[in-house]
Amino acid sequence: MNNIKNRAAIVGISMTKFSKDSERTELYLTCQCIKAALDDAGLTPDDVDGLVKQTDDASDEHAVTSSMGMGNLTYFGESRWGAAPSAMAMRAAMGVATGVANYIVVYRSVNGASKRRMTPSMRTSGQMSTSDLLQWTFHAPFGHMSNAGRVAMIVRRYMHEFGINNDQFGWVPTVCREHGARNANSMFYQKPIAFEDYLKSKMIVEPLRRMDFYEEADAAAALVVTTPERAKDLKQRPVYVLGAAQHMALETEELTSYYRPSISGLPEMGKVGEKIFAMAGVTPKDIKCVQLDDSYGPFVPMQLEELGFCNQGEGVDFCNRGDRIRLGGELPLNTSGGSLGEGHIHGMNHVIEAVRQIRGTSTAQVKDAELVLVASGAGGPASGLILGGKS
Amino acid sequence: MYDQYLARRYRTTVRPRVEDYKIKDNVAIVGIGQTEFSKNSGRSECQMACEAIKAAVEDAGLNIEDIDGLVKYAMDYTDEMHIVSALGIPDLNYFGECGWGGGASCATILHAATAIASGAANYVVCYRAMNERSGARYGRAPGVEQIMIAPNDHYGYLMPFGLATPPSWVAMFATRYMYEFGATVEQLGWVSVVCREYACMNPKAMFYGRPITLQDYMESRMIVEPLRLYDCCLDTDGAVAVILTSAERAKALKQRPAYILGATQGIATQGEMMTSYYRPMISILPESWYAGQELWRVTGLSPKDVDVAQLYDAFTPLIPMQLEEYGFCGVGEGVAFCEGGDRIRLGGEIPCNTSGGHLSEAYIHGMNLIAEAVRQIRGTSTAQVEDAEISLVTGGLGVPTSAVLLRR
Amino acid sequence: MVMEYNPGIQLLRPRVDFDNQGYWDGIKQHKLIFQKCKYCGLLIHRPRPMCPRCNSMDMEWVPSMGKGTVYSWVNFVYANAAYPGIKVPYLVVVVEMLDGVRIVSNMYDVPPDEIYVGMPVEVVFDDIADDLTLPKFKRREV
Amino acid sequence: MSMVYDTEHPVPIPPIIWDNMGYWEGINRHELVFQRCKECGTWRHPPRPVCPKCRSFEKEWTPSTGKGAVYSWVTYQESPHPGFKAPYSVVLLEMEEGVRLVSNMVDIKPEEISIGMPVEVVFEDIAEGLTLPKFRKVG
Structure with a gap:
């Protein structure tokens, strides 16, 4: 197998409304959205055996699986940076293409406008990443901060x-x-x-x-990825x-x-x-x-x-x-x-x-x-x- | 309680067909590299990561330019882009992160393996670099000087009660484990003693040349009852890196390849970050059980086939518990298994943690166990x-875990 | 009172959010309440946005009986591995409530050498500071 | 016109770690130094633990001529930090050694800055424990 072409399909999507204040936690939006994406595909949380998240997302895998009563997962990973959305879909596609999981959910939820944050990423324990270090050492002292x-x-x-x-x-x-x-x-x-x-x-x-510049928003999005073979039995037209x-x-x-x-x-x-x-x-x-x-x-x-x-x-x-x-x-x-x-x-x-x-x-x-x-x-x-x- | 959960706990979701599992035998670990393990490295984590990667590249007989994938721990402070820029890696075709501290260790191998098996990258490096001893130590409660509000909702149910550190989180499991299975602290002590014996054979281990007896273990300082100092892993400054490639490319390289038979992650229902106290039972590790089931399923092997195991040993009780969950003995029999x-x-x-493990070699978040x-x-x-053919490694416990089965 | 705090070091305050506000409001009013799914009746702790059994997002808060037994416990004896704001030794327990959920807390009146798994306990409320009330547990006669 | 600071709001002080320590020690004694590989002589900035060309970990902090040219620049009309009074400009410079660095200009209006403008380093002691390398138009 040389690549993942035609080895994965997106079978469920969902997105909450965009707003300036969701009045909800990010985890709430995440759960709501994943449920809707699974409904869209014709699946249930029991079917899910993989999750891919953005590293900085407030809703970690435990919060999602414990809240949604998802069973057992064998594949979960994180992607960071602006590259995350397509990369997350790619990682989900790789997961199903290599046979390590059947139905992988990719999700993202942000309270970007209201800043109603529930959880910072696990890494925020005071020490600086090399990226933060670069920004704070060689850019911020000169006012180059946004x-x-x-x-x-x-x-x-x-x-x-x-x-x-x-x-x-x-x-x-x-x-x-x-x-x-x-x-x-x-x-x-x-x-x-x-x-x-x-x-x-x-x-x-x-x-x-x-x-x-982008418009900050509160919103969540989720998509469900599986193999083209399994996609045939589901509700929506598969997107390969x-x-x-x-x-x-x-x-x-x-x-x-x-x-x-x-x-x-x-x-x-x-x-x-x-x-x-x-x-x-x-x-x-x-x-x-x-x-x-x-x-x-x-x-x-x-x-x-x-x-x-x-x-x-x-x-x-x-x-x-x-x-x-x-x-x-x-x-x-x-x-x-x-x-x-x-x-x-x-x-x-x-x-x-x-x-x-x-x-x-x-x-x-x-x-x-x-x-x-x-x-x-x-x-x-x-x-x-x-x-x-x-x- | 949670009636339906009980039924669902060990429910296995419908799994992909074994013949679709593309990782088995198609990917191999071909290079390993590490820095020295110390209490004060005297240099940055980024530098140690680069040193370990360079050593792994040399070990494999590759060039830095060959690397086109990096998988890191989400917790690692050295970002991929700075490894790339520092070492002069021209292009990366795959990069990603695995969360949950030590739970990421074998997960990095799984994700690197999917990248290779799906053609996303050819030579993928997994690394972990940490100044855990000289920098911010995990064993301490978080910096309460500045933080007044718990950084997340989860801590709100623990921290105000003083349940603040990993040893205490695991101690809570240990109390219940000992209660349910009638285990004693002396029995746990043997794990610590044996790991130290292995460290005394390994000149690179932090505890090289410092053996202990069961008596020493019993006399070691109580940290959080029922756990003692010698129940807890080391704090280490150091870095470890490994390189994976396809089985085909591996043949041309310097070392005997360690082929990947199976790699998986594991999350079970009702998990919490090291404090899954809300489950029907807390004296077991359902994530590990499930990871084990998946390994045996995709490889067609059983615990009997395993020649040597590196079990994630942040704290001693986790070794007998894992021996149970991976099927080396029955539920509740782990401590008796380790006694003596x-x-x-x-x-x-089943020789366990033959380098000394986290308890006695070094604590590099599971990466040293993989090496x-x-x-x-x-x-x-x-x-x-002697003639080790099948080698098991497991990732961090109490969090979403991971495991890898290697073969000669 | 068995537990002693170090003056001058603030205890971490719980993070109150949309999902758990009812719980912490209840504690402030000296009421132990748990989240219950309105649809399927599952009792849930710690609070969640969604029912893990039926995936309903419609929740209510119901009072607890306030009674339970010690399910597991640990004793903090080494200050460096303990919370700086609390004097060692101190006990942290997981209590299994008669309602059917578990909760992490401290013992209010039990010294470390008397605690055991299975000890019957009941909830009491500890007003530690103006803005911090915590549910704790004391020995219960059976 | 130079950067105007609001002293009530201290500006960010660069965090010092092993990899960048030599740079900031140089700045503190009013000397602009860059990392240079001891093996192959390649200059690099920002500092890194290893040479991306020859992968040697041996390096030395070598003085710069302090001369370069503006490579790009921006003007902040809104300040992201109360310590910096907007409007102010930030420049990206290309030094004679071939490395780039971010800094501010002194004694110049934002509209007078242009790409290619030759500059040289000056040192500004902003606050107790904070010296920054800044740049002045030459010629």
Whole structure:
């Protein structure tokens, strides 16, 4: 067996509503959401024998299994960083493909807007990880402390090298908000913006504005992965994992990969693209729509370049006026609204939306969306998926 | 109580078919490396991790550039990206984390093995580096100076009552275990004595050259009744790394491969972080039972086939309890099995923790146990079991656990 | 009182959240209450957002009988492995309630050399500080 | 214009561990030093325990010329920490040794900063126990 192509399928999905205050614990949202994803698939907690979580997620495996009365598990793991959503789906796919588990649930829950946190990750015991150490030692003393600032440093260099004006970044948030406005689950349902609203948006860290950044939300998402064989007996049309990959390159840092020869690209994402296209045996032209990591809007054109949808330095032109990336265009992106236009659940909504597109149940449905690409973790360790309706 | 739970406790979910289990015989551990074990390393955890990985790479006969996967403990403070940047690893195709402290030890092997068996990566390193002795020690209650509110909901039911440390969490199980099975502390002491004997054969062990008698054990300081100092594992500064690759690639490398027969994790119902007191029985380790069942199921072997075992020994009572759960003896018979020590010594039915284990070699969160399991397969242990063919390793207890079965 | 606290060191406060608020509110009012699934009637401790038996999220709080027996116990004798705010030695017990759930607590009136598994106990409430009340247990005559 | 601090809110002090100790010791005596591999001479920053080129663990702290150029920069219009008064700029510099580091500029308005601008190091004693390397436009 050389890869996991066609050896795993997503058979259940669920997402809570996005809100500014869930008034619930993250564990509550997690349990609610996993139950709904299992219902969607036609399964019960008794069937589950694997879990994959985001390392920093408040709902640990014990909290979930003890709350839901899940039986015995043989496979559970964690993924960190922005790369987590696609990587978690990949790890679940690997688990079923190698026969170590049958039904693996991937979940994520955040009270990102209300900050109603129940549990920090197990690692927060005072000592610093090497990543925290880097940020606190060499960046924070100079006031370089926010993710917005960390990203802006890379974007400035990108603008410099390709002669880009920062106003041009406005088309991605505009289109994401258009898509989010169609989605009743979104925080911006029926609240689209015009490009001019972006220009009026407050400058946070020059060259980036408030609307370049994700919208914090309270929400949870879950998906269920099993083998294509078992998927046939379940309720929904299976969504097959045709390509899945992670990548970390030399000198990758989370949003601060400043110490390598060029910082104006996302080389990890480029490698992820090469790997998933090769595994799926398709090219960018075959992809019907994409769900890209839009936690930071300016990373979207950079991802389009790295993934081969346009040439280097042309990503911003590709997004200009939004026609090619909105519903009806040649490559609709982030059709649920994404992190900019639906809500930020650390990229999990992107995977869920890709499944909806293939099922044909998106609120911004792309016609015959049989092949959908998901990218996670722009500006750090990266991962990606190509999902398909046919095995 | 919890009527339906009782029925469900040992319920096995429908499992994947054995013929679909792609890990068996397809993956091998081909390199092991470690730093010295000390009370004060005098350097960063990141440096020790890099040293251990470099040593493992050399042991396997590989180059750093060959590594394309890293699996870490979620608890490890050295992030993959800094291993990559420090050692100059050009590309990683697979990286991930396993949670639950020592419960992650064999889990890292399982996840690395799935990565290799599914083609995600070719050479995957699992590592653990910790300045546990000179840095923040787990055996102490958390930093109460700053924290006023429990960091999570779970601690709220324990900490205000002073139930604050891992030894006490396990002591609670031990009290009940001794009550239910009529075990005595002297019987537990033999585990400690035998582990120390093994450490005295291992020049790299922290307790090398310092044997103890049962009398010494009985006279050691009481920590949390019923557990004594010699019931508790060491605090260690050190790092251990292992490298996995496919069985096919393994053939071309320097060392005799330790093939993976089976690897699994285990969670059972009603688990809590080291304090699963709300289950029908607390004198057993259902996670370990289930992990054992899965290993025997996928390999078609039984405990009788195992030549040597490295059982996670953060505290002595966990060894007899695991001997029961993995089927080396019946429920409640573990301490009697260990009494006198002969059955777990070299030449006994199942030699256990032949490097000295966490009690006497070093405490690297189970990674040192994996390295010893591999040495037994290679025939290079300082307490070598003659012709060891099948070697069992288990991961941390009281938390979601893990286990690996290796073969020559 | 058997348990002595070290002045000046704060005991960790329980983290009160949406799922467990009822429990800690009850304790503050000197009432031991447990979570019960409204749908299938399962009694649950410690509090959870979902019933592990039937997966209902509809819960209520019901009073406990307040009585039980010691299921297991430990005795903290070494200060470095104990909670800094409490003077050693002190006992921590797991009590099996007659209601059918277990709870971690301290003994209120029993010295370490008298404790045994199976000792009948009943709940008492210890107001340790203005913002901290804990359920503890004392010997019960049978 | 330089960074303005609100002294009521102490700014983060860099945590010192084995791997970065030599760097901050250098800064404290007003000397900018970088890690350099003893075996193959490769410069590196931020500090790491081992050389990514030749994998030697032997290293020395070697003085920098203190000269470099702006590689990228940002201006914070909102401060993420009350100790730093917005607006202020953060620069990413490329030093003559080939390594990069994050810092602030002194005596310059944000709008005057540009990519490629040549700079040299100065040392600023911010508070008791906190000295930082900062940069000034040259030429």
